[in-house]
């Protein structure tokens with residue numbers, strides 16, 4: 173029996189020794205009453221019965237326990253991770269210490285990763301917001317740049333617009349003088365006419381460039397006879413080729429009366445530009461134009477044996493305002509830029525292939541859907557009126573007014589000229605006219621206001637706007653106000669008479 | 678030492694107690710106890726694991742605290758905003774004990790705390806310090822100021 177009891181005690185002691193906890197018992201003054209003998213294994217030393225535990229164990233200092241309390245992960249005085257449970261009773265506190273190394277490792281792995289991730293996430297967010305800020309800054313700069321480009325192009329169109337009016341009058345008077353001049357004067361005047369035309373085309377290019385930049389260019393596709401476009405172009409550029417020893421040919425592969433839908437005036441513009449360039453830069457040899465129509469696609473190639481373009485210059489050639497140095501040729505440097513943009517708008521692409529000293533091939537294609545021919549396309553003839561028309565013209569530019577008056581009177585039209593909108597309004601109250609020609613920009617009362625006053629007074633005389641402003645928006649406004657026609661200076665007298673015929677019954 | 682994870686509680690403690698600093702981040706698990714003498718007072722510093730994505734602060738570690746150092750990271754505004762709610766948890770557990778605030782990582786170029794925020798803390802009677810565990814800025818003043826308030 174006693175042996176048995178010893179045995180039991182022995183077993184329980186060994187079980188206790190193997191337990192994963194240690195303990196000590198304190199009185200309410202933190203004095204050690206009892207301590208398990210395995211405390212050292214948990215990092216506690218010197219914890220003898222009778223000592224003040226707060227002298228030995230920092231985490232007991234100041235702690236205030238009335239209920240069961242647990243510090244689940246704390247370090248022992250030796251620095252090992254332990255779990256501490258306080259079990260208070262009336263006059264004692266039992267402090268149970270358990271090993272927490274495994275739990276420590278587990279938590280450490282988990283926590284370290286999680287926290288590092290979260291820090292990374294924070295950094296990432298910061299970076300992203302920095303990127304966002306940079307992006308906004310860039311966008312702002314972009315807007316500023318675009319604004320600068322817009323200002324530049326509106327300056328360009330403003331300036332070129334201002335040039336058109338005086339140029340129109342130079343061209344008009346040159347034409348008049350040409351009519352009755354001797355041979356020498358005629359030569360001089362022809363030279364003036366050519367120069368004025370050239371100047372006008374440069375101005376048109378500048379205007380177009382400005383419009384492209386402000387997205388104001390619109391295509392106006394209509395039923396077009398291809399052969400007509402090409403023969404017109406040939407007529408225009410052949411004289412250029414003939415002044416040089418350049419063999420100029422145009423070959424097309426379609427039947428006569430082949431109709432397609434496209435903006436013929438823009439196509440003309442592109443062809444004149446490309447072919448004109450080819451001739452301009454070719455002093456001898458040939459300029460060969462080959463055009464073919466296949467699957468609703470018009471393909472044109474213009475090959476020349478001219479000076480060619482170096483590889484380095486080929487890269488810059490499509491940039492606005494760029495011109496090859498030392499060629500001795502003049503221009504705005506806008507022709508090719510505009511041509512390429514128009515071609516792109518027409519659903520095609522422009523390609524340039526060149527070797528210096530050998531020649532250049534410019535080829536392009538545009539969409540050209542074929543269509544049944546329309547037959548009511550008549551040649552334009554100067555309209556003859558069977559009675560004398562009376563026209564009121566409001567125009568502040570004396571020279572233009574005088575020119576238009578001359579041209580109209582030649583056709584038997586009676587013209588009354590006033591210098592601003594207010595005078596026109598006043599005149600219309602006392603007198604009837606068949607037609608009113610109205611400039612837009614005039615002192616005292618501008619064209620728009622004059623038209624709205626005239627219409628406001630119930631007057632239905634046809635009004636044709638006549639202005640140097642080629643911007644589409646003006647046309648829309650003129651229509652809105654109740655104008656019947658719209659002509660852009662320099663006014664072609666045939667156009668004017670045509671409109672007049674349509675309007676005057 | 679109370680505050681979000683990785684604000685510099687361990688770093689401030691180690692700088693103050695052992696005058697060391699490490700750039701390497703080692704997350705504190707549970708609580709780490711250190712002691713140091715400030716004048717004649719033995720100060721036991723409980724470097725408590727910060728509030729983090731996995732767990733709220735364990736209020737058991739706050740029991741018995743005679744003063745609190747709230748630590749925020751001046752480069753992470755969320756850790757400064759967190760202080761008010763941490764204060765509520767703390768005051769629940771330990772009552773209205775003296776408080777000092779460390780707006781830490783003052784050496785860092787991204788450090789930015791609004792003066793309104795600082796005034797709000799001061800209005801609660803807290804002493805606010807711009808600290809850097811890395812460079813030692815205001816570390817001594819932070820702890821000494823708390824000890825003076827507790828005595």
Ligand SMILES: Nc1nc2c(ncn2[C@@H]2O[C@H](COP(=O)(O)OP(=O)(O)O)[C@@H](O)[C@H]2O)c(=O)[nH]1
Pocket residue numbers: 680681682683684685686687688689699700701702703704705727781782783784785808809810811812
């Ligand atoms: N630049 C800088 N970094 C610090 C400062 N204090 C702490 N850190 C860093 O911040 C990270 C977290 O610090 P730690 O003391 O572990 O934060 P705890 O989780 O609040 O204990 C570590 O990488 C530290 O090196 C400081 O004053 N300046």
Ligand SMILES: [Mg+2]
Pocket residue numbers: 683686687688703704705724725726727
């Ligand atoms: Mg820490």
